[in-house]
Amino acid sequence: MGKPQRGRRIDADKPLDKSADKARPATLQPVRGQAQADASGELDRLIHERMRLGILSALAVNESLTFNDLKKLLQTTDGNLSVHARKLEEAGYVQCTKSFEGRVPKTEYTITAIGRRALERYLDHMEAIIRATRDR
Numbered sequence: 001m002g003k004p005q006r007g008r009r010i011d012a013d014k015p016l017d018k019s020a021d022k023a024r025p026a027t028l029q030p031v032r033g034q035a036q037a038d039a040s041g042e043l044d045r046l047i048h049e050r051m052r053l054g055i056l057s058a059l060a061v062n063e064s065l066t067f068n069d070l071k072k073l074l075q076t077t078d079g080n081l082s083v084h085a086r087k088l089e090e091a092g093y094v095q096c097t098k099s100f101e102g103r104v105p106k107t108e109y110t111i112t113a114i115g116r117r118a119l120e121r122y123l124d125h126m127e128a129i130i131r132a133t134r135d136r
Contacts, residue, residue, distance in 0.1 A: 059111035067107040
């Protein structure tokens with residue numbers, strides 16, 4: 001008797017059902033109209049990374065946040081936050097404004113309209129995946 005495959009429960013009294021391997025993947029239906037704009041069916045890999053999702057989510061519910069506010073909220077380092085924020089800024093998802101309060105530099109971030117739409121599409125896609133998984 002061969003070694004059973006990982007993750008499969010083998011019942012000695014029943015033959016192995018191979019039809020489960022050929023099951024068609026569930027098709028994802030958009031939850032809101034915005035998700036239809038992304039015809040590729042792929043998750044936005046830029047947003048899918050945990051830190052960048054955290055930045056966009058925090059900015060979506062706040063008018064703006066400073067670098068230090070985001071750093072404290074996301075419990076991350078200066079370097080980690082700046083790298084991820086820069087990627088979002090390069091994609092046009094966030095806007096960075098640098099200024100001074102007295103002699104102290106202040107970096108402030110806001111989500112752009114493009115970023116808000118991208119986050120909505122991402123959330124719609126995740127909701128569709130959750131719904132498809134629960135419906136199985």
